[in-house]
Amino acid sequence: MKATETPPPVVKVTEPSPVSKSPAPGGKEKSSEGKVLNVFSHGVLIIWAVLVVMPLLWAIMTSFKTDDSILSTPWALPDKLHFENWSRAWGQAHMSEYFLNTVVVVGGSLIGTLLLGSMAAYVLARFDFPGNRFVYYLFIGGMSFPIILALVPLFFVMNNMGLLNTTHGLILVYIAYSLPFTVFFLTSFFRTLPGSVAEAAMLDGASHTRTFFQVMLPMAKPGLISVGIFNFLGQWNQYMLPTVLNSDPDHRVLSQGLVELANSQGYKGDWSGLFAGLVMAMLPVLAAYIVFQRQVVAGLTAGAVK
Numbered sequence: 001m002k003a004t005e006t007p008p009p010v011v012k013v014t015e016p017s018p019v020s021k022s023p024a025p026g027g028k029e030k031s032s033e034g035k036v037l038n039v040f041s042h043g044v045l046i047i048w049a050v051l052v053v054m055p056l057l058w059a060i061m062t063s064f065k066t067d068d069s070i071l072s073t074p075w076a077l078p079d080k081l082h083f084e085n086w087s088r089a090w091g092q093a094h095m096s097e098y099f100l101n102t103v104v105v106v107g108g109s110l111i112g113t114l115l116l117g118s119m120a121a122y123v124l125a126r127f128d129f130p131g132n133r134f135v136y137y138l139f140i141g142g143m144s145f146p147i148i149l150a151l152v153p154l155f156f157v158m159n160n161m162g163l164l165n166t167t168h169g170l171i172l173v174y175i176a177y178s179l180p181f182t183v184f185f186l187t188s189f190f191r192t193l194p195g196s197v198a199e200a201a202m203l204d205g206a207s208h209t210r211t212f213f214q215v216m217l218p219m220a221k222p223g224l225i226s227v228g229i230f231n232f233l234g235q236w237n238q239y240m241l242p243t244v245l246n247s248d249p250d251h252r253v254l255s256q257g258l259v260e261l262a263n264s265q266g267y268k269g270d271w272s273g274l275f276a277g278l279v280m281a282m283l284p285v286l287a288a289y290i291v292f293q294r295q296v297v298a299g300l301t302a303g304a305v306k
Helices: 027-062 067-072 084-091 095-126 132-144 147-160 167-192 195-203 208-219 221-236 240-245 254-264 271-291 293-304
Strands: none
Touching: 027 271, 067 271, 084 095, 084 271, 095 132, 095 167, 095 208, 095 221, 095 254, 095 271, 132 167, 147 167, 147 240, 167 221, 167 240, 195 208, 208 221, 221 271, 240 254, 254 271, 271 293
């Protein structure tokens, strides 16, 4: 007899039904919250930009108007550009002399601050020696010390050293005033730079001085520009130190010149010339920040991330 072969059972494979992708709970709420937060942050930034830019534009616009139009229609555009306001402030109000004095003082103090600050910061960041942390915290303590408390002893020290009412004396004071923040900023920046580059230079026979000036200092260019801009802003707009230490009319800086221009008006009220002098004092600061804006941002981010 032949055995009858039974066919194998047919197994039906049922495909799984597609699962409908439902949004995660709270997903729509998070996206809506993010949009609201984004709109709110942009609105705050726009308001802040308006609050900062509008007074600046108004001051520039007012410097080209006459005194009558400033008082009668302060928000209206000038009927024509009165460049004589600028020439009067530059010549008759001696703003040219004050401008030159400020350039000499700030330029000398900025070079000295960056040179001495970068050297001190490099040693504190790269070399271990007894008292390293103590010296570093001394610089940090200098940032928290109010300069107004040192004005009286500083005045007598400068007088005894014969540096009162001198340009080089004011430069030295500016350097000492700006060193704590410069060392604090550049110490953190030098720590982020690769130490292998300095080691390779030392293996090639470079001295510590050559390694610093030819290898490490060019690598720290973004940090130097960033701290240089901050020091430039503080030193250019400094008023308290030159008022106490520099009473000679031939050595006055821009901040003193603007106050002198405002006080010398009396009842005459040369507002157009005063605004022209004010804009003259602001333009170098704005130009420096616009030119080095990218380097400032690069220096801040490079110093914060390793």
